[in-house]
Amino acid sequence: MKLSPSPARGIVAAARPSTHSPTYEALLRAGPRLRPLQQVHARIVVVGLHRTRSLLTKLLTLALSSSSSASVAAYARALFLSVPDPDAFLFSSFIAAAARSGRPADAISFYRRMSAAGFAPSNYTFTSVVKACADLAASRTGRVVHSRSLVEGFESDGFVQTALVVFYAKSANLHIARKLFDRIPKRTVVAWNAMIAGYEQNGLAEEAVVTFRKMQEAGEEPDSTTLVSLLSACSHIGTFNLGQWVNDYIEHKGLKVNVVLGTSLIHMYARCGHVEKARKVFDEMPERNIVTWTAMMSGYGMHGHGQQAIELFQQMRLSGLLPNDVTFVAILSACAHAGLICEGREAFVSMKLDYGLVPRVEHQACMVDMLSRAGLLDEAMRFIRIDMEGKASAEVWTAILGACKMHKNLRLATMAAEQLLAIEPENPAHYVLLSNIYASVGRMDQVEKIRNLMIDRQLMKQIGYSSIEIDEVSHVFRMGDASHRQTMEIYRYLDGLMDKIKEAGYLPETGSALHELEEEEREVALRFHSEKLAVAFGIMTTSQSTIIKIFKNLRMCGDCHSAFKFISLVSRRAIVVRDNRRFHHFEQGLCSCQDYW
DNA sequence: GTAGGGTTAG
Numbered sequence: 001m002k003l004s005p006s007p008a009r010g011i012v013a014a015a016r017p018s019t020h021s022p023t024y025e026a027l028l029r030a031g032p033r034l035r036p037l038q039q040v041h042a043r044i045v046v047v048g049l050h051r052t053r054s055l056l057t058k059l060l061t062l063a064l065s066s067s068s069s070a071s072v073a074a075y076a077r078a079l080f081l082s083v084p085d086p087d088a089f090l091f092s093s094f095i096a097a098a099a100r101s102g103r104p105a106d107a108i109s110f111y112r113r114m115s116a117a118g119f120a121p122s123n124y125t126f127t128s129v130v131k132a133c134a135d136l137a138a139s140r141t142g143r144v145v146h147s148r149s150l151v152e153g154f155e156s157d158g159f160v161q162t163a164l165v166v167f168y169a170k171s172a173n174l175h176i177a178r179k180l181f182d183r184i185p186k187r188t189v190v191a192w193n194a195m196i197a198g199y200e201q202n203g204l205a206e207e208a209v210v211t212f213r214k215m216q217e218a219g220e221e222p223d224s225t226t227l228v229s230l231l232s233a234c235s236h237i238g239t240f241n242l243g244q245w246v247n248d249y250i251e252h253k254g255l256k257v258n259v260v261l262g263t264s265l266i267h268m269y270a271r272c273g274h275v276e277k278a279r280k281v282f283d284e285m286p287e288r289n290i291v292t293w294t295a296m297m298s299g300y301g302m303h304g305h306g307q308q309a310i311e312l313f314q315q316m317r318l319s320g321l322l323p324n325d326v327t328f329v330a331i332l333s334a335c336a337h338a339g340l341i342c343e344g345r346e347a348f349v350s351m352k353l354d355y356g357l358v359p360r361v362e363h364q365a366c367m368v369d370m371l372s373r374a375g376l377l378d379e380a381m382r383f384i385r386i387d388m389e390g391k392a393s394a395e396v397w398t399a400i401l402g403a404c405k406m407h408k409n410l411r412l413a414t415m416a417a418e419q420l421l422a423i424e425p426e427n428p429a430h431y432v433l434l435s436n437i438y439a440s441v442g443r444m445d446q447v448e449k450i451r452n453l454m455i456d457r458q459l460m461k462q463i464g465y466s467s468i469e470i471d472e473v474s475h476v477f478r479m480g481d482a483s484h485r486q487t488m489e490i491y492r493y494l495d496g497l498m499d500k501i502k503e504a505g506y507l508p509e510t511g512s513a514l515h516e517l518e519e520e521e522r523e524v525a526l527r528f529h530s531e532k533l534a535v536a537f538g539i540m541t542t543s544q545s546t547i548i549k550i551f552k553n554l555r556m557c558g559d560c561h562s563a564f565k566f567i568s569l570v571s572r573r574a575i576v577v578r579d580n581r582r583f584h585h586f587e588q589g590l591c592s593c594q595d596y597w
Numbered sequence: 598g599t600a601g602g603g604t605t606a607g
Contacts, residue, residue, distance in 0.1 A: 054598075054599075057598095057599065057600095058599070061599075061600060061601085064600095064601095065600090089598090089599060089600075089601090090599095092600080092601065092602095093599085093600055093601060095601090096600080096601045096602065097600095097601080099602085100601090100602085122601090122602095123602080124600085124601050124602050125601090125602090126602090127601090127602040127603060128601080128602060128603095130602095130603085131602080131603065134603095158603080159602050159603055160602085160603085161603085162602090162603040162604080163602075163603045164603090165603085165604095166603065166604075188603085188604095189604085190603055190604050191603075191604085192604085193603090193604040193605075194603065194604050195604095196604085197604060197605070198604095223604090223605095224605075225604050225605045226604085226605085227605085228604090228605040228606060229604085229605065229606095231605095231606085232605085232606075258605095259606080260605050260606045261605080261606080262606085263605095263606040263607065264605075264606050264607095265606095266606090266607090267606070267607070289606095289607095290607080291606055291607045292606080292607080293607085294607040295606070295607045296607090297607090298607065299607095324607095326607055327607085329607090330607075
């Protein structure tokens with residue numbers, strides 16, 4: 001019976017005598033609290049009502065709506081199994097609760113029991129089970145459940161279909177996800193969010209933004225979940241303008257900045273080159289958790305502000321929050337990028353001793369990176385032998401290799417590169433690195449051999465590109481690009497710039513150029529690296545006070561790094577480059593990475 | 598007779 005919210009409501013309710021049994025009343029009084037519920041349960045057993053389905057159902061649903069913990073889960077499971085003849089209602093309550101509280105395997109196994117017992121799942125049941133399949137990445141089961149839902153006639157059910165969109169997106173089947181999404185009759189904000197997040201999580205940030213635009217065209221208002229995915233997309237592509245728009249939107253609409261949204265803002269600002277703005281958001285957040293602190297520390301780390309990362313870490317410890325393994329990845333990588341060897345060693349010991357955390361490959365890679373960048377190559381190799389028992393991953397060898405190039409250790413470099421080829425024979429970047437090393441010592445026979453190997457294995461070099469945003473328009477350049485409509489001016493401007501920096505003492509590092517070219521050609525090839533085109537375009541089209549911000553999809557090469565230092569000097573401009581590893585702030589001939597990169 | 602669903606951060 002539905003009661004109208006009239007003043008008589010209280011009177012009606014009070015006047016109606018209870019039709020429940022005393023035991024049922026006791027359950028209601030106990031509420032969603034485990035201990036009192038278990039006491040009533042004991043009484044149910046004592047009076048011999050322990051096989052009464054209605055009582056056990058109420059007991060179970062109350063227990064499931066109490067705070068979810070391992071003990072609740074175990075209790076609920078045992079309770080369910082004690083019911084002699086569970087009905088569809090009991091099954092779906094249990095399945096929904098399991099899916100909701102992080103026990104997807106239970107949800108699926110009870111879905112199977114339910115089917116075996118001859119009950120047809122409802123749309124509620126399907127939604128929960130599909131979510132469970134998505135969480136477990138159980139792609140085969142998910143597809144079977146999907147076909148069953150079609151048989152049961154839920155092809156147009158918004159809830160079931162949205163859950164399926166999430167499921168297919170998590171299984172990287174974005175085409176299917178999109179098809180289902182397009183067929184949802186009334187797309188709610190949750191459906192849009194699922195699709196946008198799906199693209200974002202599969203690395204298709206641009207597609208996520210495009211879908212967001214479609215959402216706006218469809219007249220659907222974004223909520224904080226939409227904005228979180230959008231901010232992630234901005235962080236990936238490095239589109240500061242859209243990120244800033246999100247911030248303005250939040251302020252304009254007076255949306256509450258919850259922990260997740262605030263953390264996303266911090267991440268976006270840091271990844272788009274604005275650590276100070278990230279810090280401002282951090283300082284203004286009413287509530288912060290470990291993810292928030294870690295995001296801020298890693299933001300400092302990628303800008304080379306290791307000391308600030310450490311300070312924040314100390315503050316966090318004082319606030320009583322416990323760091324986890326991701327926090328230590330942030331700290332160690334901050335130390336590696338800032339050359340803070342002592343602090344890094346200390347943190348590595350502390351994570352094991354003070355927090356009982358077991359170092360994972362990521363932590364070990366940070367340590368090797370840190371030691372080898374600092375020129376402590378012997379110690380780095382000892383770390384691999386002892387701490388890693390000689391089993392180094394591709395990341396670790398890449399770190400060693402990078403350091404070898406920096407510190408001109410050709411013997412070790414060759415060894416590291418060969419290891420890399422053995423571990424990841426399908427990664428073209430390793431071949432290019434190794435051949436560059438051979439080229440730099442004049443071993444052209446080896447260079448040729450590696451080139452042929454690449455051709456045999458049909459490996460293509462990953463294509464590098466750089467982008468720069470000017471007046472909210474993103475300009476993308478590839479090496480030797482001639483597609484920009486101002487190409488002629490850009491190249492002319494770049495030529496002038498290169499002449500000026502040569503006068504100032506710049507020497508081209510031809511080791512960074514393509515290995516198959518002759519010396520003079522290499523210098524020309526270097527000159528047209530995508531980031532150089534982008535920087536020339538940026539300087540010529542913006543005013544003196546504008547900071548030039550460039551985004552590069554690959555690691556910046558040594559020659560460009562050196563050239564940019566000189567460019568910042570002769571043009572008296574501040575230049576910020578975000579490559580796939582970190583930020584470089586160039587100013588007055590120096591880089592914030594102190595040439596640790 | 599009973600309750601229950603899909604989306605988000607390092």
